[in-house]
Amino acid sequence: MNKDDTRIIFATGNSGKMREIRMIMADLGLEICSMKEAGIELEIVENGTSFEENAMIKAAAIAREVKRRGGHAVVLADDSGLEVDYLNKEPGIYSARYMGEDTSYTVKNANIISRLAGVPDEKRTARFVCVIAAVFTDGASYSRRAVIEGRIGYEEKGENGFGYDPIFYLPEYGCSSAELSSEEKNRISHRGKALEAMKEVIREEMGL
DSSP: OOTTOOEEEESOOOHHHHHHHHHHHGGGOOEEEETTTTTOOOOOOOOOSSHHHHHHHHHHHHHHHHHHTTOOOEEEEEEEEEEEGGGTTEEGGGGGGTTOTTSOHHHHHHHHHHHTTTOOGGGOEEEEEEEEEEEOTTSOEEEEEEEEEEEEOSSOOOSSOOTTGGGEEETTTTEEGGGSOHHHHHHHSHHHHHHHHHHHHHHHHHTO
16 A cells, blocks of 8 residues: 555546545545546546446546556545346446436436336335445555345435435335435445445555
8 A cells, every 4th residue: 555545536527426425435534536626537438247347447547547647546436326127127337328328317217217107116126236446556456336225216206316316215214315314325325335345445455
């Protein structure tokens, strides 16, 4: 572990995701910035066949760019998505690109709901999957996976979320993921659990 690795660069430009990441990882005491904040703009082709492969492709690409610039940082990337069992686990690894990257999630969510029209609760099972990949300056790399199980609701509900959160219903909480408080969502979400697992890796690698 390089002593200069006191910064985390997260390979995302999603502001909602960065808010969650900063809240969850604040106790590490490290600077956490997005690609944009680090001044890095790269077109990364996510051509992996799994969440793990795509997360590592992103983390490795940013890490190479940081190294090329002579910098030091722990680079993290996530690949996450929604798997709907009735739709053969669509949209899966294509969640962000489902129906086109520029298509709003309101349209994407409406499409999924319409495709499940008439499908009963017990067959509306779904899960959010998140894999966090990390690449350290010394080349060490790790990934951690977490999931949260739920089902697809019948309409969008809630404002405290983004992406597919408003249609992801959590039976044990009686609400959608977008209706949870930020603290509760971070505690139980796929991304929250994967980041907590990765925090342990970072602590061990950096001796925190």
